[in-house]
Amino acid sequence: MAEKYILVVDDDPDLVETVAMMLESKGCEVGMAYDGIEAEESIKKRRPDLIILDIMMPRKDGYILCAELKSKPQTREIPIILLTAVGEAVPSTRYSHADGMATEADDYIPKPIDTESLWAAVTNLL
C-alpha cells in the first residue's frame, strides 16, 4: 500500500490518531482533518487516494462533504468510506447506518469501528 495517501476526517482527535497509526503501520501516508471545512481545504491542497470520513462533525458534516465531493468531476472518483454513528439506537437522528448507505459513499463502517475491518474496506477500494 506504499505511496497511497489517505485523508482521515473526524472531530475526535484520538480516533484520528488511532486510525492514522494503523494506516501508517500498513505503509500509507496519512493526512488528518477535524471537520468538513478543514477536509475540504486539505483536499484542495492535495488530492487523496481515499477518504475516511466521519458523519457527525461541526461546521460541515460528512454527508454534505461526501455529496459535494461526489458531485464534482475533479473529486468524484475519490473513494470515500463513511464512519456512521450508532444511529439504529437513536431514531431521531439522521446519522444512521441506513442514511450512510443511502449516500454516494463507496463504503460505510459503523462505529465503534474495528480497525481491521476498516483496513479491509480500505484495501478493497484501493
Next chain:
Amino acid sequence: MTVQAALGGFKILKDVVRISVVSDAEGFPEDLFRRIAQERINLPYLTLVSDGPFCGLNLVVEAGDEERACRLLTEKPGRIFTVASRSAVLSLFPHKRNPEISARLFEAFEQQSLEPDALANSPSTISVVLKQDLIDSASHALFEPFTFSAYQTPEDWKLAQQGKEKLYKEVVASYQEKKPKIYGLEVYEGQHLVQIKLNSAKITHVGASFRGFARLSMHLTFLATGPSHQEGKRILAFSLPASQSEAYGRVIKRIAPQVDFREIPSVSIFSMNGPHFGDRYGIVSELMGSLAKRQVELLALSCTIASISGVVPRHQFELALEAIQEHFEVPSVTRRE
C-alpha cells in the same frame, strides 16, 4: 523568530468544575469511582498521580454535578484541597508525542502569565484546565506558536464553534454495551516515569525542559499533573524512554536545578480510546475496578478527550492487560518501545 508549528485545532469545554483531592485510604480511588459511576456523573477529565502511599486526583465534572460530586468526596476519607468552579478545559491537537508541542504551549502561556491549574495528555491531545475567565487569553495565546489550517485567527475559531450538543447526547446515551468496546490498546514499554514536585515553581517554567527533550528526539508518552499531599505543592508526572534517562536527567537539572524530581524505573504505559469515552460515565470505574481486582499498582492515570492512559510497573503489565481484556472488548494490542 521561531517558525510556527502547524496543528489540527483545539477544543474548549466550558462550565466545568475542577476538584483536587488527596487520600491515603485503602481502596480510595476505586471506591470513589464506583460511587461516581453509580451516580451517573461523567468525568470529562481526570488525572491520578500516586505519591508514595497517597493518591492525588484532579477531577473535572460538569457544573450541574458539582454538589453531588463534592458530597461523594466528603463521604469518602478524601481530603479536598480545591473546588474550582467556573473552570474550562482547553485541548490542543495533535501533539504526535512531540515534547516540542508541549514546550511551545507552556512558553506561550508563560508569556501571557497564564498558569494551568492542571494538565494531561491523551495520545493525540494536550488538555489544560484553566479558570474559565482565562480561556479567551489562552485561546489567543495559541495563535503565536501555532497555526491551524481550519482557522487563521481566534475570531475564525470562534465562528467555527457551532455545537451539536443535543445530538451528541442522544448518541452517547445509546452506548450501553455491557462490555465497552475500545478501538485498540497501545502499549509503550521500556519507559521511566518522572515525577517533579512543584513548590512555587510554575508548570510553564519547568515545561521549558520539554524543548530539551524534543531536541533529543524523545517521545513524550505520558503527561499529567496531580495534587500532592503536601499542601500547596503539585506533581508533574511524565514518561520518557528508559534508555535516555541520563540525557533527560541532565536536561531537567540544567533547566530547573531547584526542582525535586524522582524517577520510577521500568514502567509500561497503556493508552486506550473508545467512542465518546469523554462523554460517558462509568468507563474509568470499570478500568479501576478491573485493575484493583488483580492488585495492579496504578502509578498514574490520565483521562481526557476520548482516551485513558495509564502507567503501571512493567512487571505488572501483563496482569493489567488481562484485567483490561476481561472488562473491555479489545480488538488489538500494539506494542511499542
